[in-house]
Amino acid sequence: MKGTFPINKIKGTETPFYFYNTGLLRETLETAKKEAGKFGYFIHYAMKANANPRLLSIIREHGFGADCVSGGEVLAALKAGFPASKVVFAGVGKADWEINAALDNDIFCFNIESVPELEVINELAAAKNKVASIAIRVNPNVDAHTHHYITTGLQENKFGINLCDLDMVIDLAIALPNIKLVGLHFHIGSQITDMTPFASLSMRINEIQTKLGERKIRLEHINVGGGLGIDYDHPNRQPIPDFKSYFETFHKHLNLYEGQTFHCELGRSLVAQCGSLISKVLYIKQGTAKQFAILDAGMTDLIRPALYQAYHKIENISSDEPLEKYDVVGPICESSDCFEKEADLNKAHRGDYFALRSAGAYGEIMASQYNLRKLPGSFLSEDFI
Ligand code: LLP
Secondary structure, three states: OOOOOOHHHHOOOOOOEEEEOHHHHHHHHHHHHHHHHOOOOEEEEEHHHOOOHHHHHHHHHOOOEEEEOOHHHHHHHHHOOOOHHHEEEOOOOOOHHHHHHHHHOOOOEEEEOOHHHHHHHHHHHHHOOOOEEEEEEEEOOOOOOOOOOOEOOOOOOOOOEEHHHHHHHHHHHHHOOOEEEEEEEOOOEOOEOOOHHHHHHHHHHHHHHHHHHHOOOOOOEEEOOOOEOOOOOOOOOOOOOOHHHHHHHHHHHOOOOOOOEEEEOOOHHHHOOOEEEEEEEEEEEEOOOOEEEEEOOOOOOOOHHHHHOOOOOEEEOOOOOOEEEEEEEOOOOOOOOEEEEEEEEEOOOOOOEEEEOOOOOOOHHHOOOHHHOOOOEEEEHHHHO
């Protein structure tokens, strides 16, 4: 089954562009909010997945906070109207200006990843006569069983504080005068569709909290990061990810203290399925053993297949003719500029429109101008009514 696109209205629009189905986006946000709300959990939208301002304002309207990983994202979140009191700021390499921008705006919390970073935030906060709220990002050594480029919770990653150093970093955070330690932060990886790693994470957090409890340390919040995955193979089958199981897993396995709040940072699961990259076929090239559909979109518009061997379902939304096999490639001068080999697609012709599905997360935001190409455009479904 193909997705539904307003093909007659799309015709004439310059390609390639991202098309966002805002009906599905809203439904997804409402479902996530409802399922989190059952347990009083807070969701901070991970801006890195997609910072298109029109999407941000819809996400903000639903009452979500923002999870940022750069000063640029902090400022974009505030500009989109996310309250500073719901902004968290993570990242292993926060520059001084980024820390200062976050301090000036009194964000909810810095997620800190190293001792020197903690000391610099303390210094910069002191210079402003402020106290910075921080959560320590702990590397929980839990395997997310996902692609090695997007797993982050294992010992050898650059992220977070290793468990063996945690006591020392906590002592330091408590001792620094311009730091207030308010939470612990975790993130084990992305595109996780099996709930077991989230259960393992919960149990690891319980162990940590028990040890801290013995030292009479009780923190205001636990932030479990993001990572809930989506179904790239079948974007129409269950377009709204299983938020129910996700939150129930934490509710079942994670022990929180009375009054301790739960935070998470979902990105992909909120925005991936509502977005498609729409591209036009430039040429059908007959090779000796195969045929190529050469698109006007390339790895500069959607880099995930080239970078992570990621799969995005491709549909020829202009044709109902019988299926043929195509290698679907872009125009960039790199062999990795290939979206799919041997894709089964309705017979294609020059000028046909292709949709690359499930591209709402880590699509538009990761676009580049390599080869001096234009950045892709973007439209919401309501633009075509
Ligand atoms: N929190 C932290 C600390 C993160 O590092 C990430 C993602 C998230 C939250 C959001 O995770 P999500 O809910 O989206 O899984 N560009 C890659 C994904 C990189 C994810 C990096 N961190 C891709 O296209 O698959």
